[in-house]
Amino acid sequence: MLAYSLSSLAAGVGVKSIAPTRHSELLPRAEVEALGIVWKGNSSSETSHDSLAELTSYPDDFTWCDKDGVNYCTPSLNQHIPQYCGSCWAHGSLSALADRIKIARKAQGTDIQLSVQHMLNCGNAGSCHGGSLDGPYQWIHSQPAGISYATLQPYMACSAESKEGTCAHGDWSCTPMNVARTCGTFGQECVGLSHFPNATIAEYGHISGARAMQKEIFARGPIACTIDAAPIEKYTGGIATQRSFMTDHVISVVGWGTCPKEGLYWIVRNSWGEYWGEQGYVKVKSGALALEQACAWATVQDFTAPERHNQYACFEDGSNCDASKPGADTPPAKEGAMLGKLHEALGGGL
Structure with a gap:
């Protein structure tokens, strides 16, 4: 877990200096598999990625943040x-999945953000001390209720073994309170919710290489990939060009561009905040920072949204959705799907 990335071989545009070492946020393969995660796993032997049409050539510039004038990021x-x-392993994966939900919604309505804290509390795919690229999608795929929304379980940057900041004083176990919660007025206790907005995954897979990345991104949306992050800690702009051999971080790739000097580069969204880089983004030359070694994708199965008519409305204090009460055990994803089917049968559609 305390593995280090190799130092880079060349300086790139906009990178002022390179940190000599950094703690890896990617667990070694043995630790990943000990968590029950399939290394470079796919949800089936033949995935839908394999059947995607591969173009002879792709556009020189393509990004889901500005596709036909619409921002899907x-x-x-x-x-x-x-x-x-x-x-990072949870942030990169969930950000790419949230983008794909936005794509499915044709960028209509408010953005849906998924709960990284729910993943930390329950996902068994890692912690604040590292995780895996493939684990988040594998775990969400295995859960009938999928992943909750961030408004129900806000990010606290804590996991069970964390000692930093406020973490030592909290409970980060996988309980209904740590999946989705709300709190009543002064003097009332918070409650874990039995029904909550959520998103589920139909399929997931692992890919590598520039052509496979372009095919998946162009056809279906952003993906999560591993990267050597040490060379970009002090990135301020331009295109990062360093060659690397190891990865220690997970990001999401939302598209690509080309420039006369460097050729193809990837448009990468990091999870270090908008104060860093180009408002949270970095451009990475194709073949640099080991970015093309390992990527993960997922397809959206279902999600809670007004236009889908699949929300179970809880009271402000959560009293009608209190998970501690008898009978409050209907899986939200299944219930949401049933509500959607009922609405469709009544002529409303989805």
Whole structure:
């Protein structure tokens, strides 16, 4: 877990200096598999990625943040507040999934943000001291209720073993309170919710290489990838060009561009906040920072949204959705799907 990335071989544009070492936020393969995660796993032997049409050539410039004048990218996040937490593996994966939900919604309605803290509390795919690229999608795929929304379980940058900041004083176990919660007025206790907005995954997979990345991104949306982050800690702009051999961080790739000098480069959203880089983004030359070694994708199965008519409305204090009460055990994803089907049967559609 305390592995270090190799130093880079060349300086790139906009990178003022390179940190000699940094703690890896990616667990070694043995630790990943000990968590029950399939290394470079796919949800099936033949995935839908394999059947995607591969173009002879792709556009020189393509980004989901400005596709035909529409922004399908969800906001850049910061994994390091309210205290340091090595949860890039959860941030990168969930940001890419949230983008795909926005794509499915045709960029209509308010952005849906998924709960990184729910993943830290329950996902068994890592912690604030590191995780895996493939674990988040594998875990969400296995859960009938998928992942909750961030408004129900805000990010606290804590996991069970964390000692930093406020973490030592909290409970980060996987309980209904730590999946989705709300709190009543002064003097009332908070309650874990039995029904809550959530998103589920239909399929997931692992890919590598520039062509596979372009095919997946162009056809379906952003993806999560590993990267050597040491050379970009002090990145301020331009295109990072360093060659690397190891990765220690997870980001999401939302598109690509080309320039006369460097050729193809990736448009990368990090999870270090908008104060860093180009408002949370970095451009990475194709072949640099080991970015093309390992990527993960997921397809959206379902999500809670007004236009889908699949929300179970809880009271302001959560009293009608209190998970501690008898009978409050209907899986939200299944219930949401049933509500949607009922609405469709009544002529409303989805």
